[in-house]
Amino acid sequence: MAKETFTEAMIVAKDPQDSKTTKPKTTFIGFVADKGIFFFTGILVLTAVLFVDGFASLQNVTDVFHRAAPIGIVALGMTFVVITGNYLDLSVVAQAAAAGVILIAVSNAYNLIIAFAVAFVVAIIFGLANGIAVGYFKANAVIVTLATTYIGLGLLRLLSGGSQVFGPADGPIATFGTSKLGPFPYSAVVLVAVTLVLTFVLTRTNFGFTIRSFGVNGSATRLAGTNTGLIVIGAFMVTSMAAMFAGFVLAAFSNTAVSNMASGFDFQALAAIIVGGTSVFGGKGSVPRTLLGVVFVSILSNVLVLVQVSYGFQQVAIGSLIVLAVTVDALGRRVSKK
Amino acid sequence: MTNQTVIKVGSKATGFWGKFRTLLARRTEGRAVVLFAIIATVVTVSQPLVFTAYQVTLGRIALIGLVALGLTAVILMGELDLSVASTLAVSGVIAVTVANQTNMAIGVLAALAAGVVISLINAFFVAIVGINSFIATLGMLFALRGMAFVISDEAPVKLQNTDLGIAFGQPLLGPLTPRILIFFLIFIAIQIFVSRVKAGREFLAVGGNRQAAYDAGIPVKRRIFTGFIISGVVAAIAGIINAVERTSADPTSGSTVLLASFAAAIIGGNYLKGGKGSIVGTLIGAASLGMLQVALTISGVQIPIQEIFIGGILLIAVITDPSSLRAVWGSLSTTFQGIKNSLAK
Numbered sequence: 001m002a003k004e005t006f007t008e009a010m011i012v013a014k015d016p017q018d019s020k021t022t023k024p025k026t027t028f029i030g031f032v033a034d035k036g037i038f039f040f041t042g043i044l045v046l047t048a049v050l051f052v053d054g055f056a057s058l059q060n061v062t063d064v065f066h067r068a069a070p071i072g073i074v075a076l077g078m079t080f081v082v083i084t085g086n087y088l089d090l091s092v093v094a095q096a097a098a099a100g101v102i103l104i105a106v107s108n109a110y111n112l113i114i115a116f117a118v119a120f121v122v123a124i125i126f127g128l129a130n131g132i133a134v135g136y137f138k139a140n141a142v143i144v145t146l147a148t149t150y151i152g153l154g155l156l157r158l159l160s161g162g163s164q165v166f167g168p169a170d171g172p173i174a175t176f177g178t179s180k181l182g183p184f185p186y187s188a189v190v191l192v193a194v195t196l197v198l199t200f201v202l203t204r205t206n207f208g209f210t211i212r213s214f215g216v217n218g219s220a221t222r223l224a225g226t227n228t229g230l231i232v233i234g235a236f237m238v239t240s241m242a243a244m245f246a247g248f249v250l251a252a253f254s255n256t257a258v259s260n261m262a263s264g265f266d267f268q269a270l271a272a273i274i275v276g277g278t279s280v281f282g283g284k285g286s287v288p289r290t291l292l293g294v295v296f297v298s299i300l301s302n303v304l305v306l307v308q309v310s311y312g313f314q315q316v317a318i319g320s321l322i323v324l325a326v327t328v329d330a331l332g333r334r335v336s337k338k
Numbered sequence: 339m340t341n342q343t344v345i346k347v348g349s350k351a352t353g354f355w356g357k358f359r360t361l362l363a364r365r366t367e368g369r370a371v372v373l374f375a376i377i378a379t380v381v382t383v384s385q386p387l388v389f390t391a392y393q394v395t396l397g398r399i400a401l402i403g404l405v406a407l408g409l410t411a412v413i414l415m416g417e418l419d420l421s422v423a424s425t426l427a428v429s430g431v432i433a434v435t436v437a438n439q440t441n442m443a444i445g446v447l448a449a450l451a452a453g454v455v456i457s458l459i460n461a462f463f464v465a466i467v468g469i470n471s472f473i474a475t476l477g478m479l480f481a482l483r484g485m486a487f488v489i490s491d492e493a494p495v496k497l498q499n500t501d502l503g504i505a506f507g508q509p510l511l512g513p514l515t516p517r518i519l520i521f522f523l524i525f526i527a528i529q530i531f532v533s534r535v536k537a538g539r540e541f542l543a544v545g546g547n548r549q550a551a552y553d554a555g556i557p558v559k560r561r562i563f564t565g566f567i568i569s570g571v572v573a574a575i576a577g578i579i580n581a582v583e584r585t586s587a588d589p590t591s592g593s594t595v596l597l598a599s600f601a602a603a604i605i606g607g608n609y610l611k612g613g614k615g616s617i618v619g620t621l622i623g624a625a626s627l628g629m630l631q632v633a634l635t636i637s638g639v640q641i642p643i644q645e646i647f648i649g650g651i652l653l654i655a656v657i658t659d660p661s662s663l664r665a666v667w668g669s670l671s672t673t674f675q676g677i678k679n680s681l682a683k
Binding site (some may be wrong): 129151274313321337 | 385418422438463467468469470471473474476479480481482483484485486487489492589596597599600605610614640641642643644645646648650651652653656657661662663665666669678
C-alpha cells in the first residue's frame with residue numbers, strides 16, 4: 001500500500017499538468033500538445049460533414065467504426081507500451097494476423113474453443129518474447145519487435161502456406177462479423193468494451209499506476225522496489241492481448257484471414273496513439289485519448305478515400321501526421337520544462 | 339582504432355597473450371566474428387557451392403551491406419535511421435522516372451539529391467526539434483513509402499535504357515560487378531572517414547556522451563546532420579543500384595532490406611545507444627548474413643524460413659549485446675540475493 005501512494009506522489013510531482021503548485025505558464029504550443037486533439041477532431045468532423053459528399057450518412061459512419069475497430073483495439077493496447085517509454089510494438093502486424101488465421105483455420109479443423117485457446121497461447125508467447133527482451137535484456141523495443149515480426153510472419157506463412165483461409169458462411173465467426181447491436185456493429189462494441197477495461201486497468205489498478213510511474217522515471221520506480229522487468233512484460237502482454245482481439249475482429253469482419261491482412265496496423269496504431277496526445281517520451285497518456293486519436297485517424301482516412309486521394313498520398317498523410325504530432329509533443333515538452 | 343572505449347588493461351598486459359586480451363577488450367566485433375566463423379564452417383561443410391559461386395555471394399553481401407554501412411554511421415552517434423528502407427524505394431523510383439525522361443546521369447543526380455533532402459529532413463527533426471530519432475524516422479519511413487507510391491503511380495517503373503541495366507550486371511574489374519565495387523569503395527570511404535578523419539572520429543564522441551562532446555566543443559548538431567546525410571545518400575545509392583540492375587524500380591522494395599541491414603549492423607557489434615562500434619563489424623555482419631542467405635537459397639529453403647532465420651539472428655544479436663547481458667546479470671543477481679536473504683531469515 002505504501003508503495004502505491006509513493007509512486008502516485010511521484011507522478012504528481014513530476015507531471016506539471018497535474019500539479020497545482022508548479023504549474024507553468026501555458027503557452028500556445030503546450031496547449032496544442034495537450035488539448036489540440038479535441039479541437040482538431042471537431043474541426044475535421046465539421047469540415048467533413050459540411051464539404052465531403054457521402055460522409056454524413058449512417059452507412060458511412062457505421063463503416064468508419066467497422067474499419068476503425070481492429071486498428072483501434074491494437075492502438076488501445078499499444079498505448080501501454082508507449083506509456084512505458086518503449087516507443088511501440090511493431091510485431092502487432094504479425095500478432096493480429098496470427099490470431100485471425102488461427103481463429104479461422106483452427107476452428108475449421110477442430111472447434112472454436114480450441115482456436116481461442118491456441119490464439120491465446122500464441123499471444124502470450126509473443127508478449128513474453130517481446131517483454132523479456134525489452135524488460136530484462138533492456139534491448140531496444142523497435143529492433144526487438146522488428147525481429148519478432150519477421151519471425152512471427154515467417155512462421156505464420158510457413159504453417160498456413162501463405163494462402164487465405166475461409167470460414168464457413170453460416171458459422172459463428174461470420175455471424176459475429178455481420179451482426180449489429182442496435183445501429184453499431186459488434187466490432188465497435190468490442191472497441192468500446194476494450195476501452196473501458198483498459199482505462200480501468202491504467203487508472204484504477206496498481207499495475208496501471210506502476211506502468212505510468214515507470215514511464216515517468218524508470219530508475220526511480222525500480223529503486224522504489226518494483227520489478228520493472230515484469231512491468232514491461234505486462235505492458236507488452238496487454239498489447240499482445242489487444243492485438244489478438246483485433247485479429248479476431250478483423251477476421252470476423254470478412255470471414256477470411258491471410259498472413260498479410262494486418263499490414264500497416266503498426267503505423268496507423270502509432271499515429272492514433274501519438275495524435276491522441278500520448279507522449280512517445282513515456283509517462284504521459286491515457287486510453288480514452290488513444291480512442292479519440294483512433295477516431296481522428298479513421299475519419300481522416302475515410303475523408304481521404306471519399307475525396308479520392310490515391311493510396312500513396314494517404315500513406316504520406318499518415319506518416320506526416322506522426323512526425324507532426326511528435327514535433328508538437330516535443331515542442332510542448334520543451335516549453336513546459338522551462 | 340575505431341573504438342572509442344578506453345579500457346585500461348593495457349598497463350599490465352604484456353607479451354602476445356596480453357596484447358591479444360587488450361585487443362579483445364577493445365574491439366566490438368567479437369560476436370560478428372563468432373557468427374561468421376560458425377556460418378562459414380557450416381557452409382563449407384554443407385554448401386561449398388557458396389564459395390564456388392563467390393560472385394553471387396559477394397553480390398548478396400553488397401546488397402545487404404550497403405545500406406547497413408550508411409546506417410552504422412548514424413548508429414555510432416546513438417541515433418537510428420529507420421527511413422533508409424523507404425529512401426531506397428523513393429530514390430530508385432526517382433532515378434528511373436527521371437532517367438526515362440532525360441538520361442541516366444540526371445536520373446542518378448536527382449535520386450542522390452532526393453537522398454540528401456530526405457536526410458536533411460530527418461536530421462532537422464532529430465537535431466533541431468529534438469525528436470527521438472526512432473519515432474521521427476519511423477514517420478518518415480511511412481511517409482516516404484507513400485511518396486514512392488505517388489511518384490511511381492503505384493506500379494513498378496520500367497527502365498527504358500535496358501542496355502545499361504545489362505551492362506551493370508556484368509563484371510567490370512576481374513570478376514567484380516559494379517555493385518560489388520561500389521560497395522567496397524563506400525566501405526573504404528566510410529571506414530577512413532570514421533577512423534581517420536576528425537569529424538568522423540567525433541561521431542563516437544557524440545554517441546558516447548553527447549553532453550561531454552558538446553562541452554568539448556564538438557559541433558554536435560552538425561555531426562548529426564553529417565551522419566544522417568551519409569546514411570541517406572548511401573541508401574539512395576543502394577536504391578539506384580537496385581533499380582538499374584533490375585531495370586525496374588519497385589515502390590514496395592526495401593522492406594526486407596530494413597531487417598537485413600539492421601541485423602548486419604547490430605550483429606556487427608554496433609552499440610545501439612551509440613559510442614561503440616565499427617564499420618568493419620558491419621562488414622563482417624553483412625558477410626555472415628549474405629553467406630547464410632545464399633546458402634539457404636541454394637539449399638532450396640523457402641523464403642519464410644529465411645525470414646525466420648534472419649529475424650532470429652537479429653533477436654539473438656540484440657539481446658546478447660554486452661549491456662543487455664549486464665542488465666540481465668544485474669537483475670538475476672538481485673533476485674538471487676533476495677532469495678538468499680529470505681532463506682537466511
